[in-house]
Amino acid sequence: MSGGVEIRVRVAEAEPVADGIKRLRLVPVDGGHLPVFSGGSHIVVSMQDGERRIRNSYSLMGSPRDTAGYEITVLKTPESRGGSIYIHEHAKVGLELTISYPLNLFPAAHRARKHLLLAGGIGITPFIPIMAELDEAGATFELHYAMRSAKLGAYADRLAERYGRRVRLYRSDQGQRIPVGDLLSNQKLGTHLYVCGPERMIEGVVLAARAAGWPGENVHLERFVAPPGGDPFKARLARSNIEVEVGPHTTLLEAVEAAGVDAAYLCRGGVCGQCETDVIACDGTLVHNDHFLTEAEHKAGKKLMICVSRFKGRELVLDL
């Protein structure tokens, strides 16, 4: 329950979009309606893979007005901890899954004079409903969408067709790149910038925005991280008085849940802050992978975001 209200859904469509990219349509098992959502929202999908419960976050990419079903896109990542592989192998029409209510950590700023959207690869998904929303509101926007090749440019043609000149496509196999520097230095006051894509792209845009003097509150980043794996380690949960083992491909949060301890979470991607956990003792190094705590907090070593962060060393004791 610590992630909130859950909804049972069934896979109604499972369609390969491109190499290693699959689109799913999920409809409520009870035949009712799903909650309306705002563009930029994600859901947490829970999957039961044998013994293991996997929970991953995915951006909602259908129309925010479509409450008959939700659509998500899943990229098969080679270093996947299982979630995306599970979906690619098992998600056929009829499979039942559990999802959370939508949560928006990447909303459009509705007072902006203009919205400049930068997407890389699979990072296009949250922008699909955001654009629908902006279009409906008559807002000014521009999407710059970079992809490795035409084949991987999921949804590119459809968007170009729908929004015409407001959509620009860049193919890196043809040497095309988003001219970030030019774009950022040529915007009118009151423009908001949104970035979703690979970590390297986000870092690049953040640096460019800083260099071009963009105010921080006008820059919006969707920086969910898929929890990275790492060396196995152990952690002691002081309040529950148990020890959990975290395998190389599982997260601390998953290990805690598997041990039957109800820990709070929302995004499972290191951005929302919900899973913040106090470190009682640490003989070793905390491996912080989140974007929630400040650098100073990372250094202080008193808190750990257990959905994505890990530990290397002899002993870790958490207040759980």
Added chain:
Amino acid sequence: MAAIAFKPGTYRDDFTFRNSEEAIRHFPFPFDKDSYMYAVNIEQHMPGPKKSATEFPIDVDEHYVAEMADRAMVLKEDPLRCQSQPHMITAEWDLLELLMSSMARDYPEHFALLRDGDRWHWINRPLGIEHRFTFGDTTTLPYGPMEYITRQCQGDFCLLDQRNDNLWMDAGIVTTQADWSLDFNLGMDFMEWHGPVPLAHDLGVFDRALKFLLNLQQGRPVRRLNWTMTVNPRLDTSPENYHKWGKDRASVTPENVGEKVHLRVELQALWRLPRSNAIVFSIRAYLIAMREVVTVPKWGRRLHRVLESLPPELVDYKGLTRYRDYTVAYLADYDDGAPTSPGFGPD
């Protein structure tokens, strides 16, 4: 469920507002212990016991018709009690949906909502309103969506926009407030509008509350109770009208305490709204006279103990300085020293 028998009553001039026995038991008594300390006390807004103020997410009670008449009077005198910035229009529609669908679902003998795509048909029997409109099209309603529905729903409502990791009060309708002003707070962020609570900032409670609210989830509303006291059953104790009610405080005498002094409880709830990602903050005020409180023996005893032990800075902050002692003396007659059971409800 039986239909509610709506009661007449006024919240001004002759103050004919009274609680029936049923309304007294429905009252959200705010003290679960014999003493009080400021705390944020947020809990899930889950259905409470039958016939309690939290049985349904939006509570409609016997004062509905009278309260709506009072709101109409306040708005007529002062239209600035209802304001909304243009970017809040989606949140206004979200609010309309939340209120109409809850009221129609939980009080079907009084309200009905028929939806056919964007074509909605709303029936409000107690106020004799029937209206067909297009969801999303403001030209099909006589007021903006927020004003339209909140003229038909008890409680004040503020719409909070979420941006820059903060919440901004960018729209609202506020006619039953305990001495704060929408006109003054409009456009303020969370910390600014919570500025003046003593003891609270030191405890860092607002930092924690803000962090919690930024992650508030759809489908998981939360609530808390807040309380103060007021002289006469006046809903509109706004700073704008201080000249009308400020002097009431000096009118309390040992003879009229039971009649005049009221406990005023706000049931505050917060919901994440689906389309706008805004938050609605609802503040529903309930009033109960001292002579009504003491009809529940546990509440009479407990309120006596709470008021007697209240720290002086809170006595000041809540504006009770002038009549606290009279009230404590009145309640003392109903406190035999017997232990009280834990929890809020009557025994």
